[in-house]
Amino acid sequence: MRRRTVPAVLIAGAILFTGACGLLGGDDKGDKTSNAGSESKVTPGASGGTPGTESGQPPEPAKGAAPQVTMTPEDGATGVDLADPLTFAIEGGKVSAVKVTNARGEQVDGTLSPDGKSWKPKVPFTPGGQYTVSTTATNADNQPTTISTRFTTQTLGKEVTASIFPDGGTVGVGQPVSVRFDRPITNKAEAEKAMKVTASPAVSGAWHWFGNTRVEWRPKDYWKAGTKVKVDLNLRGADLGGGAGSKQYKSFNFAIGSVAxxxxxxxxxxxxxxxxxxxxxxxxxxxxxxxxxxxxxxxxxxxxxxxxxxxxxxxxxxxxxxxxxxxxxxxxxxxxxxxxxxxxxxxxxxxxxxxxxxxxxxxxxxxxxxxxxxxxxxxxxxxxxxxxxxxxxxxxxxxxxxxxxxxxxxxxxxxxxx
Structure with missing residues (x-):
């Protein structure tokens, strides 16, 4: 009895057909709904393509996880120190932008540290002020995450107000800078550090206390005629002792006359x-x-x-x-x-x-x-x-x-x- 020989091309075609059915349909019990929703197609005449892509290009790698940011003070915190910086703990990225606004919606000037781990206001926060912070962090793929937090600063138990002379104008070569406080100051060193006198031309000088409510600054010798003087009273945020503090953060300028x-x-x-x-x-x-x-x-x-x-x-x-x-x-x-x-x-x-x-x-x-x-x-x-x-x-x-x-x-x- 003669044997029939099946052409090799038909066998190969059967194998290809079976393979094609396996890719497109699977067995009879396959999820037809899933297959119907797929946009992937096999295009006749296409060669070298990667299954699952229409363009034949490799799929994009998955994005990294979004960064996780935690800020101190925490959301809703009260009694926050006026001069403390905002600090950030972050996983999977770096803080790239910080926006702080006060209760009136005004933006607060400040500086973000190079490592993105802290932000410090240019001027200490206002006592009893309410602030909103929008913090944005990005990961290695520049994928951003933004969080919004709110906090309220400490109030002053004993508010101190300072008056100064001269507070402007022109004075003679013997005039010291005189500051008077309406409450006794017990932390005098901190008060001195919060007050700065600069002059042009530069001159050596120092503060001297007369009791607890009056302090004066004078040069070692009389002022030089024509000197320009600036006094910074940066008292806001300073611990003046005994629960006392101040809202004041102001600069004053005066001049020494041209005649000594x-x-x-x-x-x-x-x-x-x-x-x-x-x-x-x-x-x-x-x-x-x-x-x-x-x-x-x-x-x-x-x-x-x-x-x-x-x-x-x-x-x-x-x-x-x-x-x-x-x-x-x-x-x-x-x-x-x-x-x-x-x-x-x-x-x-x-x-x-x-x-x-x-x-x-x-x-x-x-x-x-x-x-x-x-x-x-x-x-x-x-x-x-x-x-x-x-x-x-x-x-x-x-x-x-x-x-x-x-x-x-x-x-x-x-x-x-x-």
């Missing part, structure tokens, strides 16, 4: 010599405090304020009913306790005391004409120095008597000794 004016009162010779930039411009005959009852303070004083006319009553300075003059002319104050350079119109015209005798109750007085000249030329911060007095030097906190302390004494009154 120094007036020297010589009690012995009964004269006042005024120099401008080292050159004598006027010598005036004066009368000072009657000795020994009313000796004029010795030492360095600074012009504080001036009046065309002012009332002087002895009762206000503890001298009983010695005098009460309603219209003292051209009065220039040089101490808080009541020392003035002023005009005197009530003197004995037949026997003027100026340049001859010391007859005042402690002030430096002169004719109204001479007093007007001094009034017209004197600026706040100008120096008035009294020499050859039998009285001790004026206290450094009586007006602006800072210059009556040596530099070592001045530094001793600083909490930071800087």
């Amino acid at each position: 004016r120094i007036s020297t009162v010589d009690v012995a010779s009964k004269t006042m010599t005024t120099t401008e930039n080292g050159k004598v411009v006027r010598t005036t005959k004066v009368t000072t405090g009657e000795s020994p009852k009313y000796d004029t303070w010795g030492g360095v004083m600074v012009v504080m304020e001036k009046y065309e006319k002012t009332r002087m009553n002895s009762a206000t300075v503890g001298l009983g009913k010695e005098y009460d003059i309603a219209d003292v002319p051209w009065a220039v104050r040089i101490t808080t306790s009541g020392t003035f350079v002023h005009g005197n119109y009530w003197y004995d015209k037949a026997n003027p005391p100026f340049g001859r005798a010391n007859t005042s109750h402690g002030c430096v007085s002169m004719t109204p004409e001479d007093a007007k000249w001094f009034y017209d030329h004197a600026d706040r911060g100008d120096v008035v120095k009294v020499v050859n007095s039998k009285e001790r030097a004026v206290a450094p906190d009586n007006g602006y008597g800072a210059w009556n302390l040596s530099w070592s004494q001045w530094l001793a009154g600083s909490a930071t000794k800087e």
